[in-house]
Amino acid sequence: MDQVTAAQGFSAMGSESRLDVLQALVRAGSAGLLVGDIQSRTGIPPSTLAHHLKFLTAAGLILQEKQGRTVMNRANFKHLEQLAAFILEECCVDMDNRQ
Numbered sequence: 133m134d135q136v137t138a139a140q141g142f143s144a145m146g147s148e149s150r151l152d153v154l155q156a157l158v159r160a161g162s163a164g165l166l167v168g169d170i171q172s173r174t175g176i177p178p179s180t181l182a183h184h185l186k187f188l189t190a191a192g193l194i195l196q197e198k199q200g201r202t203v204m205n206r207a208n209f210k211h212l213e214q215l216a217a218f219i220l221e222e223c224c225v226d227m228d229n230r231q
Contacts, residue, residue: 133214133217133218137192138219140191140192141191141215142215143191144187144190144191147184149176149180149184150187152174152176153170153176153188153194154193156170157170157194157206157207158207158209158212160207162206162209163206164204164205165205166205167202170185185205192208192211193207193208194206194207195207195208
């Protein structure tokens with residue numbers, strides 16, 4: 133993962149509301165949630181929620197799948213794992229250089 137992609141992902145998580153949405157989707161697992169279910173779990177007004185979902189989708193943090201007239205939302209676990217690996221990639225390397 134490059135720094136630009138990582139920065140976009142971390143930036144998308146940069147609000148309490150978007151973190152609430154993302155955590156709700158992570159808790160839901162691979163089954164995902166409909167928009168109405170996310171709204172009821174987070175209390176975010178529908179118009180604001182649509183904005184946050186768009187932002188999270190654009191950053192690749194969630195995946196949306198249209199099912200007829202509804203949209204299923206799922207956490208993009210692969211991308212989230214890549215972000216975690218990116219931020220931890222050089223964990224403690226400077227400790228090895230101290231003498």
